Amino acid sequence: MVVIAHPAIAEDSMPRATLRAILGMRLQRWPGETPVKVFVLADETPEHATFSKSVLQVFPQQLRMAWDRQVFSGQGQYPEVIASTQEMLARVASTPGAIGYVKASEVTPNVRVLKIR
Amino acid sequence: MCVCSRFAKTTASIALAGCLLSWHTASHALDLLDGDFQLHGFASLTLVSTTDNNLFGQSDNQISKDFSEVGVNASWRLTPALQLSGGLLSRRAGGTDDGGVRLDYGLLDWAPMSSEGGRAGIRMGRIKTAYGLYNTTRDVPFTRPSIILPQSIYFERTRNLTVSADGAEVYVERFGEGGTLSASFAYGQPQTDTEAAKVPLVGLDRPGKLDSKLAPDLQILYEGAGNSYRLAFTALRLDLKYQPGYRDILQAGRFRLTPLIFSAQYNAENWSLTSEYALRRTSISDFGPYFYNGTFNGQSYYVQGTYRLTPQWEALLRYDAFYADQNDRDGKDFAAATRLPGFTRFAKDWTVGLRFDVTPQFMLRAEAHFVDGTGFLAAQDNPNPQALRRYWDNFMLQASFRF
Numbered sequence: 001m002v003v004i005a006h007p008a009i010a011e012d013s014m015p016r017a018t019l020r021a022i023l024g025m026r027l028q029r030w031p032g033e034t035p036v037k038v039f040v041l042a043d044e045t046p047e048h049a050t051f052s053k054s055v056l057q058v059f060p061q062q063l064r065m066a067w068d069r070q071v072f073s074g075q076g077q078y079p080e081v082i083a084s085t086q087e088m089l090a091r092v093a094s095t096p097g098a099i100g101y102v103k104a105s106e107v108t109p110n111v112r113v114l115k116i117r
Numbered sequence: 118m119c120v121c122s123r124f125a126k127t128t129a130s131i132a133l134a135g136c137l138l139s140w141h142t143a144s145h146a147l148d149l150l151d152g153d154f155q156l157h158g159f160a161s162l163t164l165v166s167t168t169d170n171n172l173f174g175q176s177d178n179q180i181s182k183d184f185s186e187v188g189v190n191a192s193w194r195l196t197p198a199l200q201l202s203g204g205l206l207s208r209r210a211g212g213t214d215d216g217g218v219r220l221d222y223g224l225l226d227w228a229p230m231s232s233e234g235g236r237a238g239i240r241m242g243r244i245k246t247a248y249g250l251y252n253t254t255r256d257v258p259f260t261r262p263s264i265i266l267p268q269s270i271y272f273e274r275t276r277n278l279t280v281s282a283d284g285a286e287v288y289v290e291r292f293g294e295g296g297t298l299s300a301s302f303a304y305g306q307p308q309t310d311t312e313a314a315k316v317p318l319v320g321l322d323r324p325g326k327l328d329s330k331l332a333p334d335l336q337i338l339y340e341g342a343g344n345s346y347r348l349a350f351t352a353l354r355l356d357l358k359y360q361p362g363y364r365d366i367l368q369a370g371r372f373r374l375t376p377l378i379f380s381a382q383y384n385a386e387n388w389s390l391t392s393e394y395a396l397r398r399t400s401i402s403d404f405g406p407y408f409y410n411g412t413f414n415g416q417s418y419y420v421q422g423t424y425r426l427t428p429q430w431e432a433l434l435r436y437d438a439f440y441a442d443q444n445d446r447d448g449k450d451f452a453a454a455t456r457l458p459g460f461t462r463f464a465k466d467w468t469v470g471l472r473f474d475v476t477p478q479f480m481l482r483a484e485a486h487f488v489d490g491t492g493f494l495a496a497q498d499n500p501n502p503q504a505l506r507r508y509w510d511n512f513m514l515q516a517s518f519r520f
Contacts, residue, residue: 058344062344069253
């Protein structure tokens with residue numbers, strides 16, 4: 001799994017801690033002030049589980065609980081859940097500030113791949 | 118009186134939830150403005166039966182249906198730095214809560230400082246009180262480890278004082294390689310204007326009222342390695358004054374409560390271990406001869422394990438202990454001074470529970486509590502302390518829905 005972003009995003013890599021803060025819905029802005037827009041696949045999909053565990057290194061149920069805690073106390077929002085990899089690619093390519101993930105073999109040229117350091 | 122009004126309120130709440138749910142099903146999306154506006158909620162009903170004593174209504178040797186929770190919340194991200202959020206809650210809980218709809222929280226969250234290394238901001242309005250690991254979402258069944266939270270720390274009967282406060286909270290978060298360090302400091306007005314807030318402190322049928330000074334609340338939280346462990350420290354200070362009413366036998370007394378909570382949680386892939394310890398310094402003064410004045414340290418802790426048997430099934434085992442006064446753990450001195458049962462000053466609760474997530478939206482739970490002591494029971498449901506029994510069991514079934 002690789003992290004993908006809208007092609008206009010200036011970064012080509014980011015620290016894992018920053019990625020966790022973005023996926024944890026705590027960091028809402030890219031350095032250039034563009035709003036972050038997070039797309040994920042449903043919790044029960046194998047892609048989401050693999051991304052959470054191996055790229056983010058957070059168990060998917062812990063990520064879900066962190067979102068729940070924020071949404072139900074007025075401190076944050078949920079990411080947008082996308083139905084398929086094709087839709088993930090299309091939405092990330094067309095939404096300024098978007099970030100998501102796909103299998104490395106499925107990356108298309110119209111999204112930017114972010115390296116995690 | 119309130120059978121009718123209670124029924125009306127419940128019906129109104131269910132109708133409200135029903136409307137929202139049918140709208141949800143019809144439109145299949147509650148995220149408007151490209152997801153910047155979100156609407157979520159939950160509804161939950163719990164059946165309670167106890168072998169003795171009453172919990173959440175008349176549960177002694179019968180089944181009480183007087184515990185339900187319905188909530189709706191909306192959030193609107195105006196800009197990346199600004200979010201407006203509000204939550205309404207209707208909660209029925211035996212004699213302590215009548216299901217009236219109230220503002221659970223309503224706040225503006227402004228985070229002017231934000232970078233890849235952290236963020237800082239301020240929340241203003243009615244803010245959920247940071248108190249241990251579970252308090253900010255204590256009324257949302259899906260976020261709890263069990264049907265009721267460990268009562269030694271998350272009392273149901275004194276909940277109103279710590280549920281949320283009107284004021285401001287500043288927060289700082291640092292996103293480090295090892296984990297996230299967060300600190301928050303809130304200063305706000307706790308909710309003391311209800312019978313539910315007053316009764317657990319001064320007892321039933323008191324004509325006076327309770328006022329609170331602005332309360333400071335500090336929490337420091339470290340979430341390490343992708344939330345695999347979470348460590349927290351919370352310090353809260355409540356300073357309450359009782360204003361006697363007409364022909365009151367109580368004088369203008371004062372409560373000072375200073376709970377300190379240490380929390381730790383370890384999360385593996387299929388199991389979690391959680392423990393919290395609270396030292397609760399309580400000072401009661403100036404109430405006059407007809408009240409229990411004094412300064413004492415209360416002590417609370419629990420150890421809780423949860424295990425995910427399959428992705429849908431989770432089991433829980435917990436030991437939870439509460440002592441109102443650590444120098445009088447069995448309540449003997451209290452009993453001698455007041456002629457009330459000593460076991461009202463502690464509660465030791467073994468809990469086993471099972472959670473079944475039928476779908477991500479629908480959850481069923483079953484839980485059994487084997488309790489020694491009545492320290493966390495509400496006077497509204499148990500008006501005669503002499504009728505309380507020391508050893509009692511409690512069985513609960515809960516169905517919860519969320520969107």
